[in-house]
Amino acid sequence: MQCSPSLALALSSLLGVLALMQLYRNFRTPARYGKHDDRSDKLRARLPARCAWFLQELPAFLVPTLLLAMRSPPRLEPVGCRLLSGMFCGHYFYRTFIYSFFTRSRLFPLQILFLAILFCSYNGFLQGYYMIYCAQYPNDWFTDFRFISGVLLFLFGMGINIHSDLLLRQLRKPGDTTYKIPQGGLFTYVSGANFFGEIVEWFGYAIATWSFPAFTFALFTLCCIGPRAYHHHRFYLRMFTDYPKSRKALIPFIF
Ligand SMILES: NC(=O)c1ccc[n+]([C@@H]2O[C@H](COP(=O)([O-])OP(=O)(O)OC[C@H]3O[C@@H](n4cnc5c(N)ncnc54)[C@H](OP(=O)(O)O)[C@@H]3O)[C@@H](O)[C@H]2O)c1
Numbered sequence: 401m402q403c404s405p406s407l408a409l410a411l412s413s414l415l416g417v418l419a420l421m422q423l424y425r426n427f428r429t430p431a432r433y434g435k436h437d438d439r440s441d442k443l444r445a446r447l448p449a450r451c452a453w454f455l456q457e458l459p460a461f462l463v464p465t466l467l468l469a470m471r472s473p474p475r476l477e478p479v480g481c482r483l484l485s486g487m488f489c490g491h492y493f494y495r496t497f498i499y500s501f502f503t504r505s506r507l508f509p510l511q512i513l514f515l516a517i518l519f520c521s522y523n524g525f526l527q528g529y530y531m532i533y534c535a536q537y538p539n540d541w542f543t544d545f546r547f548i549s550g551v552l553l554f555l556f557g558m559g560i561n562i563h564s565d566l567l568l569r570q571l572r573k574p575g576d577t578t579y580k581i582p583q584g585g586l587f588t589y590v591s592g593a594n595f596f597g598e599i600v601e602w603f604g605y606a607i608a609t610w611s612f613p614a615f616t617f618a619l620f621t622l623c624c625i626g627p628r629a630y631h632h633h634r635f636y637l638r639m640f641t642d643y644p645k646s647r648k649a650l651i652p653f654i655f
Contacts, residue, residue, distance in 0.1 A: 403534040411526045415616040423623035430631035449505035456516035461492035464528030480535035504572045530613045550608025560597030589652035592629020
């Protein structure tokens with residue numbers, strides 16, 4: 401495979417357009433899964449959440465991993481390949497093989513699963529293709545301010561995301577599907593602590609890789625789960641009269 405800059409640009413631009421469409425749609429209506437699923441719709445096909453999360457996240461790990469393996473000769477030395485395998489694939493290893501096996505979510509709608517599989521395949525291909533075949537870095541990139549600050553931001557966001565996922569999971573015993581007020585960690589300040597962590601994480605990746613596809617993916621993440629944090633916050637305010645009044649939706653002390 402060769403680098404086609406116009407292909408990378410076209411796929412990234414489309415992702416940017418999809419991001420803005422998500423922002424418009426998701427602020428009006430929350431994505432219909434988890435606490436925003438319409439459970440009165442009995443005809444809607446659903447499947448166990450562990451299976452759904454595994455299937456939908458797998459392409460985001462598998463597609464770039466296969467692209468790395470198909471590279472001839474297969475090697476990880478180029479900077480782009482190292483960033484891709486260490487950061488992008490590292491996150492999706494967690495989401496596919498760890499998060500999905502421990503989640504205590506309710507049944508997951510099949511329709512959303514299909515869309516998520518499409519998105520993870522598309523984005524996995526775009527990020528993998530660009531970092532393996534197109535991205536070029538100077539030899540001293542690992543000492544560049546953008547790389548160092550981006551990696552620190554990525555690790556900070558990933559730490560918040562994984563910790564918040566854990567706090568949410570601990571709110572339920574196995575088999576329980578009720579909702580409680582999240583406590584501790586960044587949930588002290590925002591209702592969407594897991595989403596805040598994930599958004600910071602992908603902007604960190606975008607800065608560390610300094611790549612247009614990674615920036616459009618970070619924007620997509622913001623437009624997808626930023627509004628979800630807002631709807632979660634409204635849900636909690638409606639559901640719990642004793643919900644902490646000082647807690648914000650997504651950004652501590654601000655929004
Ligand atoms: N990069 C992206 O574009 C993107 C997109 C979507 C998700 N994600 C990431 O994927 C992860 C999961 O996303 P999500 O939308 O499922 O997050 P979520 O709505 O916050 O739910 C996360 C888990 O916690 C449970 N939960 C949520 N609030 C709870 C409460 N008050 N009491 C008890 N349990 C509660 C949920 O159960 P229920 O499912 O039963 O509500 C689910 O198992 C997050 O870390 C998110 O950042 C990333």
